[in-house]
Amino acid sequence: MSILKVARMGHPVLRAKARALDTGDLKSAAVQKLIDDMIETMVEYHGVGLAAPQVHQGLRIFVASLDVEDEDKHDSDPQPIALVNPEISVVGSDVVEDWEGCLSIPDVRGRVPRAREIRLRAIDRNGERLELRAHDFPARVMQHETDHLDGVLFFDRMRSFESLTFLDEYSRYWAKD
Numbered sequence: 001m002s003i004l005k006v007a008r009m010g011h012p013v014l015r016a017k018a019r020a021l022d023t024g025d026l027k028s029a030a031v032q033k034l035i036d037d038m039i040e041t042m043v044e045y046h047g048v049g050l051a052a053p054q055v056h057q058g059l060r061i062f063v064a065s066l067d068v069e070d071e072d073k074h075d076s077d078p079q080p081i082a083l084v085n086p087e088i089s090v091v092g093s094d095v096v097e098d099w100e101g102c103l104s105i106p107d108v109r110g111r112v113p114r115a116r117e118i119r120l121r122a123i124d125r126n127g128e129r130l131e132l133r134a135h136d137f138p139a140r141v142m143q144h145e146t147d148h149l150d151g152v153l154f155f156d157r158m159r160s161f162e163s164l165t166f167l168d169e170y171s172r173y174w175a176k177d
């Protein structure tokens, strides 16, 4: 496996719409290696999610370290999952604003409104269909990562830039302990 270079804001790949994969694509060693490398890259940089355009690949794949299975299993460590061709539908009408960061926008945080609850349909790395329901933090991560596949960055979703802060100042003034 290898750690991949992460595209930073300003690179056109982050503004392009990524293409869907078919099950044939998923059988290719190159795509399976890409998924492994994305997971390794996400872990290396302490991300909770990473989308393929962030590593210069215009493909509808993201990886995330999320405990989305069952809210009762609090003690299980989140395992990285790969989601391919994700489609999000919003459940209910609750919108919550909270802090986000992005490996492509290093050392910056801002408050972003997101749907509290979503349903996500996708295929996994073996081509199996899956459907997840998520709320709050995992739902936020999935919305952020799916946005990357459409060339959308979290700044685009902010209601105002008043909350934008560098990471040091975030830690000093805004982080909850």
Ligand SMILES: [Zn+2]
Pocket: 101, 102, 103, 104, 144, 148
């Ligand atoms: Zn991001």
